[in-house]
Amino acid sequence: MTTSKISFRNATKVFGAPDSGVTALKNLNLDIRDGEIVTVVGPSGCGKSTAMNMVAGLLDVTSGEVLVDGKPVLGPGPDRGVIFQQYALFPWLTVRQNVEFGLKLQGMDRAKRKERALHYLGLVGLASFSEAYPKTLSGGMKQRCAIARAYAVNPSVLLMDEPFGALDALTRVKLQDQLLDTWSKDKRTVMFITHDVDEAVYIAHRVIVLAARPGRLQEIVEVDLPFPRNDDVRLSPEFTEIRNRVWRAVYHRDAQAA
Amino acid sequence: MTVTNDVNVTTAPRRRWSPNNFTWAALSFAGGIGLWWLATVGGLSELPSPWAVLTRMIELALDGQLWEDTFASLRRVMIGFVLGSVIAVPTGFLMGWYRVARAVIDPWVQFFRVIPPLAIIPLAIVTMGIDETPKIFVIFLAAFLSAVVSTYQGVVSVDKTYINAARVLGANDRVIFTQVIIPASTPFILVGFRIGLGSAWATVVAAELIAAQSGLGFRMQQAQLYYDLPTIFVSLVAIGILGLIMDRIVVWAEEWLTHWQERV
Ligand SMILES: Nc1ncnc2c1ncn2[C@@H]1O[C@H](COP(=O)(O)OP(=O)(O)OP(=O)(O)O)[C@@H](O)[C@H]1O
Ligand SMILES: [Mg+2]
Numbered sequence: 001m002t003t004s005k006i007s008f009r010n011a012t013k014v015f016g017a018p019d020s021g022v023t024a025l026k027n028l029n030l031d032i033r034d035g036e037i038v039t040v041v042g043p044s045g046c047g048k049s050t051a052m053n054m055v056a057g058l059l060d061v062t063s064g065e066v067l068v069d070g071k072p073v074l075g076p077g078p079d080r081g082v083i084f085q086q087y088a089l090f091p092w093l094t095v096r097q098n099v100e101f102g103l104k105l106q107g108m109d110r111a112k113r114k115e116r117a118l119h120y121l122g123l124v125g126l127a128s129f130s131e132a133y134p135k136t137l138s139g140g141m142k143q144r145c146a147i148a149r150a151y152a153v154n155p156s157v158l159l160m161d162e163p164f165g166a167l168d169a170l171t172r173v174k175l176q177d178q179l180l181d182t183w184s185k186d187k188r189t190v191m192f193i194t195h196d197v198d199e200a201v202y203i204a205h206r207v208i209v210l211a212a213r214p215g216r217l218q219e220i221v222e223v224d225l226p227f228p229r230n231d232d233v234r235l236s237p238e239f240t241e242i243r244n245r246v247w248r249a250v251y252h253r254d255a256q257a258a
Numbered sequence: 259m260t261v262t263n264d265v266n267v268t269t270a271p272r273r274r275w276s277p278n279n280f281t282w283a284a285l286s287f288a289g290g291i292g293l294w295w296l297a298t299v300g301g302l303s304e305l306p307s308p309w310a311v312l313t314r315m316i317e318l319a320l321d322g323q324l325w326e327d328t329f330a331s332l333r334r335v336m337i338g339f340v341l342g343s344v345i346a347v348p349t350g351f352l353m354g355w356y357r358v359a360r361a362v363i364d365p366w367v368q369f370f371r372v373i374p375p376l377a378i379i380p381l382a383i384v385t386m387g388i389d390e391t392p393k394i395f396v397i398f399l400a401a402f403l404s405a406v407v408s409t410y411q412g413v414v415s416v417d418k419t420y421i422n423a424a425r426v427l428g429a430n431d432r433v434i435f436t437q438v439i440i441p442a443s444t445p446f447i448l449v450g451f452r453i454g455l456g457s458a459w460a461t462v463v464a465a466e467l468i469a470a471q472s473g474l475g476f477r478m479q480q481a482q483l484y485y486d487l488p489t490i491f492v493s494l495v496a497i498g499i500l501g502l503i504m505d506r507i508v509v510w511a512e513e514w515l516t517h518w519q520e521r522v
Contacts, residue, residue: 088423092441102427
């Protein structure tokens with residue numbers, strides 16, 4: 001277990017009073033390897049965000065443990081970058097100032113900060129928008145800016161909660177490729193939540209399927225497809241087969257429960 | 259690296275006062291004054307004509323009385339408004355940030371908010387005397403109450419994801435307060451200032467009608483005793499123009515300070 005980057009050990013989260021509250025997640029056991037991309041899928045309310053927020057340090061566990069690098073998570077930290085569905089860019093800062101936010105908190109000097117911010121903005125294709133305010137960006141550009149902001153502080157773990165959920169299909173596919181491309185150059189551990197089964201399979205080493213009420217582990221699907229992922233992979237029969245397995249795990253189970 | 263290309267779409271900044279709007283406003287005013295003039299010419303009312311009012315305004319301006327009155331009223335408003343706002347903003351932040359402060363202060367704010375500031379005047383005069391203090395105090399109260407409520411509203415309505423986004427980038431409470439809460443609640447605070455300045459202006463004029471030896475409200479009250487309609491009109495017009503100018507200044511400040519905001 002020394003190679004696991006993130007570990008859930010009987011992680012349980014109950015919102016409200018311990019006996020009468022909502023059990024968002026029950027006894028989750030899961031290990032995510034260093035440099036691995038795992039995607040998390042499951043019906044709405046099954047505890048995906050809850051699991052991720054516990055790794056981020058934004059929520060504490062009710063019982064059990066969540067470990068990052070073998071140490072229990074005590075709170076948020078710049079070693080774990082988070083990308084939110086609602087972008088969460090600060091609208092009063094320019095694109096570059098947003099990316100510099102975390103660097104400034106680390107005490108990096110002005111010139112170095114700027115250089116670093118521009119580097120990551122270039123990586124996501126936003127260099128020419130560095131002085132623009134977020135209100136002038138499209139949804140996809142906002143999300144790329146949020147990705148640059150998370151990358152810039154150099155976290156070893158990237159936590160992404162339905163980051164492309166609000167985007168159109170075309171932009172989404174482009175950002176998936178971009179994410180994989182960036183990952184291949186610099187292998188971070190990625191925990192990626194999505195509602196989109198195709199997306200889940202396309203970018204992942206493993207797909208974690210959760211079940212609802214109470215939120216718990218349903219199935220882990222190994223994605224045995226080669227990297228780099230591209231259109232050939234996406235259109236291959238192997239992809240379709242894995243995709244169908246994940247689909248059944250998510251929806252069939254739900255149909256039985258209903 | 260796959261880089262998605264975007265078209266740089268620059269939209270023209272939305273202006274509230276396009277030249278077109280301005281023309282319409284000027285036309286509308288001119289029409290209103292024309293109607294007023296017609297009514298007085300036809301002998302339909304006892305109102306003074308626009309010319310009589312303009313003549314009186316020039317007279318009062320030349321002998322300095324108009325400026326003295328304006329200065330007296332503005333001075334009261336400014337002192338009361340600045341004091342009220344300067345104390346309201348930290349109080350509002352305190353209420354938004356600390357649950358205990360909210361529980362302690364909020365009932366008082368809610369209680370005084372339902373009392374019209376003018377209703378405090380009798381009490382203020384009895385306890386503070388008849389000089390400037392009671393007038394400034396009620397204006398202070400009017401400005402304070404609106405700014406404190408909006409600041410507090412601003413703090414509690416800061417989107418939680420901004421706070422979380424800052425925390426995961428390594429921000430502590432102090433950084434979150436100074437770099438997230440303050441900028442995020444600025445639009446609310448400025449709205450509070452705008453409302454506060456409006457109610458401060460309304461309050462000063464009314465307070466001068468009740469108890470003062472100077473000011474635009476006082477002048478109107480004096481004119482009423484002598485049935486001097488033109489002077490009443492001059493005061494009204496001056497009150498309206500000054501109120502409008504102050505409101506515009508706050509709106510400009512607002513647009514300048516919150517230019518980053520998405521406007522609908
Ligand atoms: N702050 C909270 N207080 C009370 N209950 C909560 C809170 N946050 C989440 N829950 C409950 O916990 C359960 C899991 O929520 P969570 O947000 O983790 O679901 P999710 O899988 O991310 O759903 P979605 O796909 O809709 O985002 C839900 O039943 C939800 O109602
Ligand atoms: Mg969620």
